[in-house]
Amino acid sequence: MDTTLIEEYDLVVLGGGAVGENIADRAVRGGLTAVIVEHELLGGECSYWACMPSKALLRSPAALRAARNVAGAAEAVTGDLDVAAVLARRDRFTSNWSDDGQVAWARGAGIDLIRGHGRLSGIREVTVRTADGSTLVLTARHAVAIATGSDAAIPDIDGLREAKPWTSRDATSVREVPGSLAIIGGGVVAAEMATAFAAFGTQVTVIARGDLLSGAEPFARERVADSLRSQGVELLLHTDTARVLHGEHGVTVETVTGDAVGAERVLVATGRTPRSTDIGLETVGLTPGVWIDTDDTLRVPGFDWLYAVGDVNGRALLTHQGKYQARATGDVIAARANGTTVSDAAWGAHVATADHAAVPQVAFTDPEVASVGLTLAAAEAAGYRARAVDYELGWVAGASLHADDYRGQARMVVDEDRSVIIGATFVGPDVAELLHAATTAIVGEVPLDRLWHAVPAYPTVSEIWLRLLETYGRDSAARPDWIERGSDLHPIAA
Numbered sequence: 434m435d436t437t438l439i440e441e442y443d444l445v446v447l448g449g450g451a452v453g454e455n456i457a458d459r460a461v462r463g464g465l466t467a468v469i470v471e472h473e474l475l476g477g478e479c480s481y482w483a484c485m486p487s488k489a490l491l492r493s494p495a496a497l498r499a500a501r502n503v504a505g506a507a508e509a510v511t512g513d514l515d516v517a518a519v520l521a522r523r524d525r526f527t528s529n530w531s532d533d534g535q536v537a538w539a540r541g542a543g544i545d546l547i548r549g550h551g552r553l554s555g556i557r558e559v560t561v562r563t564a565d566g567s568t569l570v571l572t573a574r575h576a577v578a579i580a581t582g583s584d585a586a587i588p589d590i591d592g593l594r595e596a597k598p599w600t601s602r603d604a605t606s607v608r609e610v611p612g613s614l615a616i617i618g619g620g621v622v623a624a625e626m627a628t629a630f631a632a633f634g635t636q637v638t639v640i641a642r643g644d645l646l647s648g649a650e651p652f653a654r655e656r657v658a659d660s661l662r663s664q665g666v667e668l669l670l671h672t673d674t675a676r677v678l679h680g681e682h683g684v685t686v687e688t689v690t691g692d693a694v695g696a697e698r699v700l701v702a703t704g705r706t707p708r709s710t711d712i713g714l715e716t717v718g719l720t721p722g723v724w725i726d727t728d729d730t731l732r733v734p735g736f737d738w739l740y741a742v743g744d745v746n747g748r749a750l751l752t753h754q755g756k757y758q759a760r761a762t763g764d765v766i767a768a769r770a771n772g773t774t775v776s777d778a779a780w781g782a783h784v785a786t787a788d789h790a791a792v793p794q795v796a797f798t799d800p801e802v803a804s805v806g807l808t809l810a811a812a813e814a815a816g817y818r819a820r821a822v823d824y825e826l827g828w829v830a831g832a833s834l835h836a837d838d839y840r841g842q843a844r845m846v847v848d849e850d851r852s853v854i855i856g857a858t859f860v861g862p863d864v865a866e867l868l869h870a871a872t873t874a875i876v877g878e879v880p881l882d883r884l885w886h887a888v889p890a891y892p893t894v895s896e897i898w899l900r901l902l903e904t905y906g907r908d909s910a911a912r913p914d915w916i917e918r919g920s921d922l923h924p925i926a927a
């Protein structure tokens with residue numbers, strides 16, 4: 434069948450991941466009609482191959498570790514991780530790779546869904562090749578939003594493609610855990626998957642051309658690397674991969690420094706590439722295959738109707754940040770369509786200012802790394818008069834209760850000129866939930882003098898905030914000399 438139908442909506446959203454869904458939802462709430470074009474599963478990468486399944490794989494080992502780290506509970510843990518049960522739990526989180534629930538949600542939210550591959554085909558126009566082979570032309574009265582996400586990047590390493598490497602999709606949807614796994618790359622995917630597979634009993638080797646988690650504070654990189662080594666993971670850092678050979682029994686990854694890593698599988702975890710190659714960008718004069726540039730309302734410069742949101746714009750490749758952009762986009766499209774006020778000054782309702790100032794991220798490694806804003810190095814490189822204040826998390830009463838022999842570290846980075854926090858990193862067991870307080874302080878630009886009045890409950894791990902402030906000193910005139918820039922640790926009794 435090859436019929437061409439034409440339909441008109443206020444908004445056409447190309448790509449139905451978490452980002453596309455949120456754009457459409459906000460626009461419909463703003464009184465517009467919206468359609469999503471999706472060629473795979475509604476819900477996208479995060480729901481089926483990224484955040485949710487990866488965190489499901491990591492959560493069970495973390496829960497087991499937590500129990501083993503508290504005397505009394507530890508004695509009750511007599512068995513090993515049940516890997517089959519972990520995978521079964523992961524399957525529940527992906528709804529067994531069915532998007533029925535998301536489709537029902539979209540219907541309930543008043544959003545239409547077209548299944549098929551969509552491409553821009555002109556001004557305010559998207560042409561969809563649907564699953565049944567027909568062609569549908571969607572015209573947008575007001576806007577088209579591109580939310581097509583990103584794919585795993587496969588670097589041009591000799592023999593790698595021929596070795597049919599796993600990408601993060603294969604790792605997160607694993608059905609049979611390999612005996613050995615070589616991971617090329619040293620970012621979040623590499624660190625998290627090394628953590629998960631090591632817990633499943635796989636012999637893991639990480640080959641990274643830089644440090645592990647190289648964008649993180651140095652102490653975070655070191656603690657995660659030390660911990661992975663203690664779990665039997667081999668780390669070949671600052672090592673480039675020369676070539677990959679494959680045979681009947683697996684792969685051999687050869688490094689430029691002469692190491693040869695044999696493994697059943699190789700996982701390539703070397704970043705992402707934008708899904709902007711085959712979406713018709715050339716039909717409106719844009720270059721395919723690159724991250725799509727936008728202003729802070731997520732609109733593409735030079736267009737009054739075209740937006741690019743989420744991973745595909747390369748601003749911050751995280752679901753929560755993409756959804757934040759999506760809320761701004763859906764709302765601004767509705768505001769522009771309805772002729773109501775557009776709030777596009779920094780921190781306004783219709784801009785994604787936080788992308789530049791406060792992007793939170795948690796690496797669910799062991800220990801976890803939770804960070805937001807700038808590292809000390811990044812703050813200095815950006816020209817801030819920055820000071821880092823460090824504190825050992827294990828010295829906080831709440832942490833010592835949380836786990837026996839709790840080890841971790843916290844750092845806040847202070848802009849000395851404004852006396853506000855511009856970055857924070859927490860490393861340790863279960864630090865993820867500490868992060869939002871830091872994000873709030875950064876976004877709110879809460880002066881340190883006022884932060885003293887935000888009293889953490891005793892005995893919680895959040896008392897780290899008090900310790901960081903005490904270490905900083907209450908007012909700059911009275912601040913002791915021994916508090917230096919950098920990473921000195923200062924124990925203070927409870």
Ligand SMILES: Cc1cc2nc3c(=O)[nH]c(=O)nc-3n(C[C@H](O)[C@H](O)[C@H](O)COP(=O)(O)OP(=O)(O)OC[C@H]3O[C@@H](n4cnc5c(N)ncnc54)[C@H](O)[C@@H]3O)c2cc1C
Nearest residue numbers: 448450452472477478483484551581582743744750751752
């Ligand atoms: C292993 C892994 C773990 C991660 N863990 C986390 C985490 O813990 N927390 C976090 O915040 N982020 C995490 N991320 C990042 C997160 O997955 C992405 O930032 C997020 O999925 C981006 O959402 P998106 O909607 O922009 O893109 P996607 O989720 O990729 O959605 C894009 C959608 O568009 C569809 N599409 C593309 N082209 C077309 C077309 N031409 N026609 C029709 N449909 C099309 C795709 O099928 C897809 O459904 C992780 C990423 C990976 C790889």
Ligand SMILES: NC(=O)c1ccc[n+]([C@@H]2O[C@H](COP(=O)([O-])OP(=O)(O)OC[C@H]3O[C@@H](n4cnc5c(N)ncnc54)[C@H](O)[C@@H]3O)[C@@H](O)[C@H]2O)c1
Nearest residue numbers: 588618619620621622623642643702703704750795796797
């Ligand atoms: N918990 C989370 O929030 C989470 C978890 C996983 C992924 N993610 C997101 O998904 C995205 C992808 O993660 P990722 O780990 O693939 O990317 P990344 O950008 O975090 O890390 C990429 C790594 O690959 C290395 N690399 C790049 N090109 C290479 C090459 N040619 N040869 C060897 N090494 C190379 C880099 O040095 C780096 O170590 C990230 O942007 C991240 O934000 C988030």
